[in-house]
Each structure stands twice: as structure tokens, then as C-alpha cells.
Amino acid sequence: MTTAPPAPILEVNNIEVIYNKVVQALRGLSLAVPRGQIVALLGSNGAGKSTTLKAISNLLTLEDGLLASGSIRFNGQGTAAIAPQQLVRRGLSHVMEGRRVFEDLTVEENLIASTYALTGRPGAAPPDFDLVYGYFPRLFERRKGLAGYLSGGEQQMLAIGRALIAQPQLMLLDEPSLGLSPKLTEDIFGIIARINAERGTSMLLVEQNATVALAVAHSGYIMENGKIVIDGTAERLASDPDVREFYLGLAGGGEAKSFKDIKHYKRRKRWLS
Numbered sequence: 001m002t003t004a005p006p007a008p009i010l011e012v013n014n015i016e017v018i019y020n021k022v023v024q025a026l027r028g029l030s031l032a033v034p035r036g037q038i039v040a041l042l043g044s045n046g047a048g049k050s051t052t053l054k055a056i057s058n059l060l061t062l063e064d065g066l067l068a069s070g071s072i073r074f075n076g077q078g079t080a081a082i083a084p085q086q087l088v089r090r091g092l093s094h095v096m097e098g099r100r101v102f103e104d105l106t107v108e109e110n111l112i113a114s115t116y117a118l119t120g121r122p123g124a125a126p127p128d129f130d131l132v133y134g135y136f137p138r139l140f141e142r143r144k145g146l147a148g149y150l151s152g153g154e155q156q157m158l159a160i161g162r163a164l165i166a167q168p169q170l171m172l173l174d175e176p177s178l179g180l181s182p183k184l185t186e187d188i189f190g191i192i193a194r195i196n197a198e199r200g201t202s203m204l205l206v207e208q209n210a211t212v213a214l215a216v217a218h219s220g221y222i223m224e225n226g227k228i229v230i231d232g233t234a235e236r237l238a239s240d241p242d243v244r245e246f247y248l249g250l251a252g253g254g255e256a257k258s259f260k261d262i263k264h265y266k267r268r269k270r271w272l273s
């Protein structure tokens with residue numbers, strides 16, 4: 001006997017987003033995040049990845065963006081009328097691009113600032129700072145220091161830690177690898193995979209670095225020009241010849257192509273339109 005798969009924790013249906021009344025950033029984008037899974041959202045600069053996350057967490061109006069059509073459901077409920085901070089209280093945490101932390105506050109104060117998400121929340125446990133320090137021992141060592149003095153990698157850890165304090169069911173992660181060394185990227189993605197495995201936290205992981213994202217994701221989507229062009233399991237995407245060539249920088253034989261070749265190829269590609 002087969003049982004129906006559980007309802008996705010996040011469903012995005014055919015959304016269109018327009019900035020400043022003229023710039024169409026998303027053109028009928030749909031995706032789903034199954035409960036308990038990591039889903040990668042991949043694509044090159046300007047594809048609309050961050051816009052997708054901002055649409056989900058209702059942050060578009062801050063940038064004169066508008067969800068012009070389509071719908072988004074979190075835990076089966078439409079999000080259109082729910083304010084961003086209410087979405088956080090309901091278990092949706094967004095780790096923004098560029099690791100936003102309060103630079104003039106200490107590491108510990110940054111974590112305390114996130115506890116607002118737990119006040120008045122039915123069933124919320126007390127804030128668990130040790131949980132964050134357990135995943136990121138470096139933050140424990142630096143807890144009394146100003147966040148502005150942390151390294152880029154430490155700030156990314158703190159941004160993820162701030163999201164964790166809010167006890168999310170779904171985390172939106174916008175390019176956690178941005179500007180980090182390969183070693184640190186690997187470390188942070190290892191922690192992301194552990195948080196998912198140990199806590200069952202669902203994740204929508206935006207990345208330009210397809211290799212590292214597909215290594216931890218269960219499934220993924222690739223977007224171009226505001227819509228999805230390919231989707232599938234992480235294994236299938238990682239072995240797809242087009243994906244390998246355009247996003248993993250590997251030609252059929254497995255030899256690495258130079259970044260310049262790939263950029264050149266991308267500029268004239270027609271296969272996705």
C-alpha cells in the first residue's frame with residue numbers, strides 16, 4: 001500500500017513579481033518544499049532567487065515590489081495577509097543575502113534580539129542559546145564581542161543562529177556561501193545539513209554555487225529570467241549534462257571548464273528560453 005506524500009510545508013503557485021511598477025522579476029514561478037526536506041533554488045545573477053524568497057516572507061513592499069499574481073501557502077495557509085514578523089512567529093525564518101546582523105550589538109545581543117519571535121507564541125520553548133552555540137562554537141567564543149568585528153564566515157553563522165533562535169519550521173537561506181572560502185562554505189553547509197537532519201527543519205536554500213547546494217539538498221529547482229526551467233532530485237540535477245555544464249562547470253568528461261568559457265556560453269545560450 002502506498003500512502004500519499006505529506007502536504008508540502010511551502011507551496012508557491014505561479015507567482016509574478018513586479019518592482020517599481022515596471023520591472024518584472026518573476027514570471028509565473030512555482031515551487032514546493034516538502035516538509036522536512038532541503039530544496040535548492042539555483043540560478044545565475046539576476047535570475048530572481050532573492051526576489052522569490054522576499055515574496056515568500058512578504059518583504060517585497062519594502063522595495064516597492066508587488067506580488068502581482070499567483071499565491072503562496074505556508075503550512076497550508078495563504079500568506080498574502082500575514083505581516084513579515086507574524087510569519088516569523090509562525091515558524092518561517094529568512095536568512096537574508098549578505099548576512100544581516102546588528103553590527104553594534106554583541107553576538108549574544110543579536111541572538112537575544114531574535115527572541116521577540118517567541119513572545120506570545122503558543123507552544124514555543126524558551127530561547128535556546130546553547131543550541132546555537134552547539135552548532136557554532138565559534139559564536140560562543142565571540143559572544144561578548146561586537147558582531148561588526150566578526151569575520152564574514154562568523155557573521156554568516158550568526159545570521160543562521162538568529163534564525164534558529166526563532167525555532168523555525170522553514171528556513172529560507174539566501175546564498176550562505178557568498179564571499180566565503182571553500183573550507184568555510186563546506187563547514188557551514190555541513191551545519192545546515194545537520195540542522196535539517198537533527199531538527200527536521202525544512203529549508204529553501206538559494207545558491208549560485210550549485211555544487212555545494214546539491215550536495216546537501218534533497219531536490220532542486222533551476223531558475224532563469226524569473227521562472228523555473230529545470231527541477232528534479234538533487235542526484236538527477238547533479239548528473240544532468242546541461243546542469244553539469246552550465247552550473248557545475250563540468251563538461252561531459254568530468255574535466256572542469258574555465259569560468260570564462262562558462263560565462264561566455266551562458267551569454268549566448270538559447271536552451272532555456
Ligand SMILES: Nc1ncnc2c1ncn2[C@@H]1O[C@H](COP(=O)(O)OP(=O)(O)OP(=O)(O)O)[C@@H](O)[C@H]1O
Pocket residue numbers: 019020023024025043044045046047048049050051052063064097208
Ligand atoms: N528592489 C528592486 N527594484 C527593482 N528591481 C529589482 C529590485 N530587486 C531586484 N530587482 C531586479 O529583479 C531581478 C531579480 O533580482 P534578484 O535579486 O531576485 O536576483 P537573484 O537571482 O537573487 O540574483 P543574485 O544571484 O545576483 O543575488 C533583477 O533583474 C533585478 O535587477
Ligand SMILES: [Mg+2]
Pocket residue numbers: 049050051097
Ligand atoms: Mg540574490
